[in-house]
Amino acid sequence: MKSKVKSFYPLTESVLENRDLNAAINIIKSKKITMGKKTKEIEEFFKRKITGVNSLMVNSGSSANLLIFQCLINPMVKKLKPGDEVLIPAICWSTSLWPIIQSGLKVKFVDIDVKTFNINIDHLIKKITSKTKALMLVHALGNCADMDKIVKICKEKKIILIEDTCEALGSSFNKKPLGTFGDFSSFSFYYSHHITSGEGGMVCVKNKKYLEIIKSLRSHGWSRGLKESKKISIKNKKINKDWIFVNSGFNLRPTDINAAIGIEQLKRLNKILSIRKYNYNSIKEKLMNDKRYKNQFTIPSDDSKKEIAWFGIPITLTNNNKKFKNIFMNKLNRRGIITRPIISGNFANQPSIKLYKIKVNYKLKNADIIDQSSFFLGLHNIKINNTKLNKFCNFFYSCLN
Numbered sequence: 001m002k003s004k005v006k007s008f009y010p011l012t013e014s015v016l017e018n019r020d021l022n023a024a025i026n027i028i029k030s031k032k033i034t035m036g037k038k039t040k041e042i043e044e045f046f047k048r049k050i051t052g053v054n055s056l057m058v059n060s061g062s063s064a065n066l067l068i069f070q071c072l073i074n075p076m077v078k079k080l081k082p083g084d085e086v087l088i089p090a091i092c093w094s095t096s097l098w099p100i101i102q103s104g105l106k107v108k109f110v111d112i113d114v115k116t117f118n119i120n121i122d123h124l125i126k127k128i129t130s131k132t133k134a135l136m137l138v139h140a141l142g143n144c145a146d147m148d149k150i151v152k153i154c155k156e157k158k159i160i161l162i163e164d165t166c167e168a169l170g171s172s173f174n175k176k177p178l179g180t181f182g183d184f185s186s187f188s189f190y191y192s193h194h195i196t197s198g199e200g201g202m203v204c205v206k207n208k209k210y211l212e213i214i215k216s217l218r219s220h221g222w223s224r225g226l227k228e229s230k231k232i233s234i235k236n237k238k239i240n241k242d243w244i245f246v247n248s249g250f251n252l253r254p255t256d257i258n259a260a261i262g263i264e265q266l267k268r269l270n271k272i273l274s275i276r277k278y279n280y281n282s283i284k285e286k287l288m289n290d291k292r293y294k295n296q297f298t299i300p301s302d303d304s305k306k307e308i309a310w311f312g313i314p315i316t317l318t319n320n321n322k323k324f325k326n327i328f329m330n331k332l333n334r335r336g337i338i339t340r341p342i343i344s345g346n347f348a349n350q351p352s353i354k355l356y357k358i359k360v361n362y363k364l365k366n367a368d369i370i371d372q373s374s375f376f377l378g379l380h381n382i383k384i385n386n387t388k389l390n391k392f393c394n395f396f397y398s399c400l401n
Helices: 018-030 037-051 061-073 094-102 121-127 147-157 208-218 229-235 256-267 269-288 322-334 351-355 365-373 386-400
Strands: 055-058 085-089 106-110 132-138 160-164 184-188 201-205 313-317 374-377
Touching: 018 256, 037 055, 037 201, 037 256, 055 061, 055 208, 055 256, 061 094, 061 160, 061 184, 061 201, 061 208, 085 094, 094 106, 094 132, 106 121, 121 147, 132 147, 147 160, 201 208, 256 269, 269 313, 269 386, 313 322, 313 365, 322 365, 322 374, 322 386, 365 374
Parallel strands: 085 106, 085 132, 132 160, 160 184
Antiparallel strands: 055 201, 184 201, 313 374
16 A cells, blocks of 8 residues: 655645744633634724724635625615525635525526636626626635726626635735625635635625624624614513524624634734745746746736736646646646645536536636646745755656656
8 A cells, every 4th residue: 555645845835833832722721612702803903904994703604795795685784685696706615606506596697717726807707797796706815806896896786796815814905904895704814825724715895784784694693782672572462582583594703712723823914925925936037047947837927007916836838738737737746736626627527516506508718728738736835945946946847756
């Protein structure tokens, strides 16, 4: 039996420091580990320091997306109804898409821009119809489309804008943070993301009424913790005030352990982003300035309007040959440089789309190009040294050539 190759350059490295572990241990010692004071503290911190938008912690970025769409179809909101059309880029994550279907809404895929991996604005405009009521924007790999144009389109067409910012914490467009352009946004604190709370995520919502609805949906539909809880108990005197359920609901709550780790990580977010930027630029320059580089691939750069907190290092091979790409990725993986597709590739090609009979009767040419030609490498929160950088570069080119 062959032993598994140890990852020389994994998708992510351990990002937990002693201060994170101590924060978690203190919560465990307090014996108050479920959602409580620390959860409120991280929500307030996130609003004050990161987005300036009402924030609610949940157990994952996927849950954040689910709560957003469940809020929009809720009888107390009725912003969306069954059959309404929601646009989403073809390069997306599974749980960016499935909450739309699970909420009784219709998905329509939009092609992407091969340079940014994000939504193609020209194709977006073509796909808008009278049935289009919302846009689920996915900020792939920390990058984004032209947000000024996106916001303008949504305002003109009266389309609800939702930002899946799970891969883009710390990115901005024209100095405005991603996750603050839309009516709603989601963030993820999964282990391999910019910061982690182990598992965890955040819903951001500008409308305070919707915030209260999402708060109730997060916790079984309970009235507990709502601003109107006293009024609700007065209206429902026959029911024990601690056991009033005002809505449908889920259990998508985080624990205070998650929140405590997340707070410590967020406190040093700027430092983490700085290290990740250094690593991205160092690896990019090393690979593309090497004498063995002969335009076999491209690695994108920032542009003047964006400050991109890259989620990973995207590699696009110039020969547009999927078989070659797969061989190259397998070679890198065997050498311990772990690779993965750009999010899920063109999601319209996934078998689950056929299972749920979602019709895609048009071509998504650019998404297919990315599927055939692109993948990404990990981007770490620990500064890469010259020895590792040189070794990385040599491994990369030995596999490529």
